[in-house]
Amino acid sequence: MSQRSETLNVNLWGFVSPVAVLCIWETAGALGWINPILLPRPSQIVLSLIELVTDGVLFGPLLRTIALFIVGYSLASLIGIAIGVAMATNRILYGLLEPLVECLRPVPKSALVPVLFLFLGIGKVTMITIVVLAAVFPILISTFQGVKSLDPVLLETGRTFQVSRLRAIVSIILPASLPMILAGMRTALGLGLVLVILAEMLAGEDGIGFRILDLQRSFQIRDMFAWIFVLVALGGGLMMLFGFVEQRLVPWRGKT
Amino acid sequence: MRRILLSMGGLLVALLAFSHAVAPAAELQKVRVSIIPINDVAPLFVAIHNGYFKDVGIEIDTTPTTGGATGIPGLVGGSFDISYGNVVSALLASQQGLNVRVIAQVTKRYDRKTDTTPIIVRADSGIKSGKDLEGKSLAVNTRNNVIWLYARAWVKATGGDPEKVTFKEVPFPQMEDALLQKRIDAAFLVAPFSIVALKKPELTTVAYPYSDLQMGVNVGQWITTTKVMADKPEVIKKFVAGWRKGVEWYNENRTNPVLYSIITGYSKTDASVLKTVALEKAPLKCDLPQIKTTMDLMIENKLLTKPLDLSKIIDPLAL
Amino acid sequence: MSSVSTLDDVRRGKADVNPIAGRPGPRLYGFLLIAVLLLFWEISSRLGWVVSSYWPPVTNILRAAVEQLAGGDLLNALLATLGRAAIGYVIGSAVGVCLGILLGKSRFLRLALLPLIEIVRPIPTPAVIPPLILFLGVDDALKIFIISLASFFPVFTNTISGVAAIDDTLIQTARTFRAGWVRTLVQVVLPATLPAIAAGLRTATSLAFVVAVLSEMIAGSSGMGYYLVQMQYALRPDLMYAAVLYLAIIGYCLNRAFVALETRCLPWMGKT
Numbered sequence: 001m002s003q004r005s006e007t008l009n010v011n012l013w014g015f016v017s018p019v020a021v022l023c024i025w026e027t028a029g030a031l032g033w034i035n036p037i038l039l040p041r042p043s044q045i046v047l048s049l050i051e052l053v054t055d056g057v058l059f060g061p062l063l064r065t066i067a068l069f070i071v072g073y074s075l076a077s078l079i080g081i082a083i084g085v086a087m088a089t090n091r092i093l094y095g096l097l098e099p100l101v102e103c104l105r106p107v108p109k110s111a112l113v114p115v116l117f118l119f120l121g122i123g124k125v126t127m128i129t130i131v132v133l134a135a136v137f138p139i140l141i142s143t144f145q146g147v148k149s150l151d152p153v154l155l156e157t158g159r160t161f162q163v164s165r166l167r168a169i170v171s172i173i174l175p176a177s178l179p180m181i182l183a184g185m186r187t188a189l190g191l192g193l194v195l196v197i198l199a200e201m202l203a204g205e206d207g208i209g210f211r212i213l214d215l216q217r218s219f220q221i222r223d224m225f226a227w228i229f230v231l232v233a234l235g236g237g238l239m240m241l242f243g244f245v246e247q248r249l250v251p252w253r254g255k256t
Numbered sequence: 257m258r259r260i261l262l263s264m265g266g267l268l269v270a271l272l273a274f275s276h277a278v279a280p281a282a283e284l285q286k287v288r289v290s291i292i293p294i295n296d297v298a299p300l301f302v303a304i305h306n307g308y309f310k311d312v313g314i315e316i317d318t319t320p321t322t323g324g325a326t327g328i329p330g331l332v333g334g335s336f337d338i339s340y341g342n343v344v345s346a347l348l349a350s351q352q353g354l355n356v357r358v359i360a361q362v363t364k365r366y367d368r369k370t371d372t373t374p375i376i377v378r379a380d381s382g383i384k385s386g387k388d389l390e391g392k393s394l395a396v397n398t399r400n401n402v403i404w405l406y407a408r409a410w411v412k413a414t415g416g417d418p419e420k421v422t423f424k425e426v427p428f429p430q431m432e433d434a435l436l437q438k439r440i441d442a443a444f445l446v447a448p449f450s451i452v453a454l455k456k457p458e459l460t461t462v463a464y465p466y467s468d469l470q471m472g473v474n475v476g477q478w479i480t481t482t483k484v485m486a487d488k489p490e491v492i493k494k495f496v497a498g499w500r501k502g503v504e505w506y507n508e509n510r511t512n513p514v515l516y517s518i519i520t521g522y523s524k525t526d527a528s529v530l531k532t533v534a535l536e537k538a539p540l541k542c543d544l545p546q547i548k549t550t551m552d553l554m555i556e557n558k559l560l561t562k563p564l565d566l567s568k569i570i571d572p573l574a575l
Numbered sequence: 576m577s578s579v580s581t582l583d584d585v586r587r588g589k590a591d592v593n594p595i596a597g598r599p600g601p602r603l604y605g606f607l608l609i610a611v612l613l614l615f616w617e618i619s620s621r622l623g624w625v626v627s628s629y630w631p632p633v634t635n636i637l638r639a640a641v642e643q644l645a646g647g648d649l650l651n652a653l654l655a656t657l658g659r660a661a662i663g664y665v666i667g668s669a670v671g672v673c674l675g676i677l678l679g680k681s682r683f684l685r686l687a688l689l690p691l692i693e694i695v696r697p698i699p700t701p702a703v704i705p706p707l708i709l710f711l712g713v714d715d716a717l718k719i720f721i722i723s724l725a726s727f728f729p730v731f732t733n734t735i736s737g738v739a740a741i742d743d744t745l746i747q748t749a750r751t752f753r754a755g756w757v758r759t760l761v762q763v764v765l766p767a768t769l770p771a772i773a774a775g776l777r778t779a780t781s782l783a784f785v786v787a788v789l790s791e792m793i794a795g796s797s798g799m800g801y802y803l804v805q806m807q808y809a810l811r812p813d814l815m816y817a818a819v820l821y822l823a824i825i826g827y828c829l830n831r832a833f834v835a836l837e838t839r840c841l842p843w844m845g846k847t
Contacts, residue, residue, distance in 0.1 A: 015690065
């Protein structure tokens with residue numbers, strides 16, 4: 001009970017600094033310190049935002065973006081954790097996959113667009129692939145690192161009990177490396193969302209990223225920022241959700 | 257005595273004249289220009305190469321960019337003095353209150369024979385008009401720009417409803433593949449991509465929207481801001497003068513190998529590709545009536561909410 | 576992913592190699608895998624299974640890549656990108672570690688700053704480049720800022736998570752020994768968090784590189800990103816892929832260097 005109210009307090013207080021920044025922004029705009037066309041005042045952005053809702057334009061693109069995110073992120077997590085654990089526990093797999101992973105990682109996905117367009121077309125499959133190709137790496141690396149840094153005693157204990165490989169992974173390794181895996185998934189959350197937007201800009205037919213690009217092209221910066229606010233709210237919401245889930249899964253993390 | 261005085265006077269005059277001639281050249285004033293490395297801006301590089309700008313005391317610092325994302329924002333933000341932009345973007349920026357000014361024309365359609373911006377389809381697709389494209393997809397490099405606008409106008413002019421056509425954004429280099437792979441049904445290309453694509457027997461041209469709809473259309477321009485014009489009016493005038501000289505040389509020398517090497521220098525396109533197309537004539541002036549037609553088209557396609565006062569946007573320098 | 580089926584192929588094909596004795600190193604298999612994939616590429620291109628100017632034979636790409644070694648534009652572009660990426664990486668990581676530790680230990684700071692950080696995180700670079708150009712111009716300042724921001728997040732996230740995961744007993748022990756907070760920081764917190772920080776730094780290494788190239792693609796006039804787009808527009812896909820090849824190789828080497836560094840400095844991390 002007290003833990004929940006504590007969480008609530010934390011959430012409320014958490015709004016102080018963003019609100020402070022917004023106030024500073026608004027004042028700077030009102031005083032004419034910034035070009036109002038390229039960086040509109042928050043009050044005007046909020047007005048655009050309200051228009052978006054009342055015109056009913058908000059929900060279609062928002063849902064599309066969320067859907068793409070869920071698909072891409074889930075796939076990235078599954079693949080990242082699976083490969084990360086596999087590479088950390090099996091030397092041959094590590095040797096086999098490590099060069100491929102490390103060669104693919106530094107290549108920006110935008111550079112691979114010609115190849116993706118060539119083989120996968122200009123649609124949903126390409127978009128999901130772009131998201132997965134980017135989001136999988138932080139998860140993979142953190143998982144790998146997490147498993148590798150495990151106390152060898154844990155693994156020895158498992159062996160003493162003659163636990164099978166699979167059971168060892170599921171009941172010993174995964175729970176023990178969960179904090180690191182979750183850290184990687186947290187990074188991938190933000191990264192994944194950015195890439196969803198990028199993918200929509202490159203090959204989408206609608207969605208938040210698509211709208212942002214369109215509005216940018218016609219210099220409707222105010223409306224563009226309204227969509228960015230929506231995006232930030234989405235990102236914030238996803239992060240909070242992640243935080244709740246994390247707290248449930250790893251409640252034993254040291255408290256300061 | 258008189259002879260000595262005369263010769264001394266003559267010497268003095270000669271010295272004065274001489275000192276004027278060898279007076280240290282004033283520091284060249286730098287002008288930052290944002291360009292897209294395409295054929296259209298060749299006259300600028302011709303002018304730089306031939307020294308037209310140096311002669312009037314300015315030095316052009318070109319910054320290439322491949323997209324529209326940096327041109328006008330960089331201009332408004334003060335990173336550039338002048339930027340290459342298309343007419344639609346300039347009007348859109350004006351609508352939003354960004355004080356841009358057009359100072360010179362860069363691209364203009366003169367002749368269908370030199371038009372290298374066709375809409376291309378697969379030869380076996382049977383698409384011949386905008387009506388045939390309903391329910392299908394047309395690729396443009398960017399939505400809401402001049403290419404998108406004229407693609408829509410063409411669809412409408414040939415009996416189709418632009419709202420029923422899906423406009424996909426595809427980068428120029430990927431359009432040919434997308435067509436061949438049946439990912440898109442039609443594509444609006446520019447040189448040199450159109451030239452390369454049309455070499456394939458599977459692809460064919462269905463229209464030249466600019467030439468078919470509005471011969472003489474003003475497509476690309478040099479844009480600056482009211483602030484730059486207020487701060488550096490002389491520099492802008494000199495730029496336009498130097499540019500026009502470049503245009504004149506360019507028009508006279510369109511098959512000159514020197515020109516090809518200049519273009520290769522900034523665009524990295526191989527001269528062999530450049531030789532296969534007849535370079536289009538470059539314009540010296542803006543055509544207000546043409547721009548007005550484009551503006552009306554923008555209003556019709558819901559890019560502009562109401563007509564803009566073109567006299568406030570197109571500077572007299574450009575006319 | 577296709578690598579799964581190739582894994583079996585490799586196992587079957589290499590059955591004659593004794594997996595225990597005389598093994599040159601497991602990573603060799605990985606390079607063999609890459610070689611096999613590249614061979615596929617070459618064959619599919621030469622035999623016309625895939626016809627596209629964007630699927631040139633691998634040998635063309637290699638030829639172009641080697642030609643560039645003699646001092647072509649590619650190398651200059653690479654240096655420009657590496658320079659920017661390095662600066663942005665250092666700035667972003669440094670700030671990430673500092674803030675990660677500070678916010679990990681101080682609840683007040685967490686409340687004050689974490690919301691701001693989380694808000695900035697999902698904002699996509701391409702969307703905010705026009706307003707950013709207003710403040711930072713179109714040159715290196717803009718790109719370095721974006722790179723720093725990108726490097727910051729993984730380092731920060733991993734650091735703060737690592738700090739939170741420190742076994743409380745360690746802190747208590749330090750307190751028992753009456754160690755001042757500076758000593759606790761340096762001798763307890765930092766070493767314990769190092770694996771987490773390392774993971775973050777490792778992610779950030781390639782991320783900085785990727786974002787550097789991305790920012791150059793959108794707003795650049797020099798560097799690998801610009802070069803990639805320029806080569807597409809100049810109808811030289813072989814040079815474009817050559818650039819991608821260099822990126823992959825450099826990225827791989829950077830990563831290996833990092834891992835080597837990690838093994839030297841953090842020898843207690845578990846080995847398989």
